[in-house]
Amino acid sequence: MKPYCMISNAKTFAFSAENPTGARAGGSKGGDCTKLSPTVAIRAGETVTLVDTDGPGMIQSIWFTGYVGHSFVIRMYWDNCEYPSVEAPISAFFGTAYDENFVDRDGKYAVLNSAQILVAPGRGLNCYWEMPFKKHCRITMENRGEKDQSLYYIITGCHCEVPDEIGYFHASYRQEHPVQKGRSYTIIDGIQGKGQFVGVTLATGMNGNNTCWVEGEARMYIDDDKYPSIHYTGTEDYFCGSYGFGNDVQIKSYQTYSGLYSGMYAIYGDNRAFYNGQQRFLLYRFHIADPIHFETGFRMTLDNMGWTGPRYDDYTSCAYWYQTLPSAPLKPLPSDKEMIMK
Template sequence: MSVFEIQARESFGFSAENPTGTHAGGTRGRDCEKLRPCIQIAPGETVTLCDTDGPGMITHMWFTGYIGHSFVLRVYWEGQEAPSVEAPISAFFGCAYDENFKDRDGKYPVLSAAPILMAPGRGYNCYWEMPFRRHCRVTMENRGDKEQTLYYMIEGWKGEISPAAGYFHAFYRQEHPVQKGRAYTVVDGLEGKGQFVGLCFAAGMNGHNTCWVEGEPKMYIDGGEYPTINYTGTEDYFCGSYGFGNDILQKQYQTFSGLYAGLYAITGNDSSEMYNGQQRFLLYRFHIQDPVYFSRSFRMTMDNLGWTGPRYDDYTSVAYWYLDRPAALPAELPADGELIMQ
């Protein structure tokens, strides 16, 4: 659909000023008067941000305020009891190391991709298209021990949905640290027909670096014993090469942020000694131009490997995919105190 094509659709927008998302349901304030720009979420409280009938589609979500890992974002499709999207909000938006507000250059990390944008000041934006047929509900839970502030906007439209449209899913996983000698599981247990569309990824170095990107990402499709899609290295999967520049010429990692892939931020000690810094890397790879299709099942793993052999770094990821039906996620979240992302 081109933006200039007129559609039989009705726009909606859920926010603190219009919590029902209804037509003409926004502020009753006068010009230049703010009445309710944000909400407060108490410890242990879950707030419904969007609750609407379909058919329709979410096209944009924006959040700021407190946006650390104690806030958990969930999305439920078609009245299901289990969410199909569940992740700490920071990791969902590619910022798993949410306590680090500046990168190695002293600036806000900026992720500038097609489906996700993290702007300076921690403005989180999601442009993944999320169709639904009967019902959609979006919630935010505060799993921390302090009341926190949330600013939000969830936009979309009501209208006809293609019969071929799948349901958006997102799944959080971490290993702090990865078990040495065993591949990290990005996602497993996906059943049905759909397509894998990418992940946000964070890697925290433990010990001497030894070129941590030697590990191979592997995708197992429709029950295959061996991977169908097998990359040659971690930086290759994220569309880089030669240790993101650390192997050659400048001898240091260089960040980049493209429409579909990037190593957009490095935090922590960026030692000038080759491969010897205790950095924290924030990366993403979105399969928008190259979705990975499966008919029955899908799983993905990623080795944690350096020049000297298997490693034991801290890996954190959020995987994204579309499925032909709403489905519960393959595992539960770790406890809030286990989400150590510094």
């Protein structure tokens, strides 16, 4: 039986601008057809708390819109840990790191339509990763930009019993603009603890002639592996595609796709010349059906290669995993200006 059809003692909560404490009956007192507090203003340099609640419980869904660029950094703290288990600009966290690009190659809003993340037209950012906690949950948003911005949000979950063996949700941001030529790009490293890797979102920006940028191989190192235990044959293969996402075969053009657990869902830039367009690509792969289990640690790398050898493209990613606490501190973020992606 699925949880939604089983009667339980769980108590639903929802934090929003209209109910910032998430309390029962804590929403707007304005009555029908009123908007008293639809959004929260976050001043430049300010951090606001979106969720602060005791456990046990679970975050079940997150929705954001308004300003959804890289200057907003989301952080999540589990069970009163002093440093976050999640730290990423919200654009990359939701798989849309090219946040200054709204219209894709085909003149449409790009739609990421997966089981874990939905990016809906107009930049409605949705997340359905389950995030259990035992003692406490705190979620914050920092505005690292130079302008005041507004955020619309609702974060739902429930207070409920959680098993002792739960893993805590983690997410970490990485970028190289550009990738060091001849060296693999690090999706994630530094993980310490027991758990499972569950996915990554990736944004790539081509520099120079394309030369089949997807020749790079994905490698996963479990625990103390000297050599990878999981080794894919190419970038498009890891993201469940093939033959240059269609550019190598009949149509001779990249084709977007968005499935439950994987996709190359957006292309920015309208140059369709065979392998020569300096385009931008948005990809994701979620290991829900096939989580990668580790006992003490995990590391993943991805080559940046074309037919002519190593490349120097811009790579940006956010990795997702569950693990025991305490976890190692996440790698510090680049500065806000270093994150700008055109």
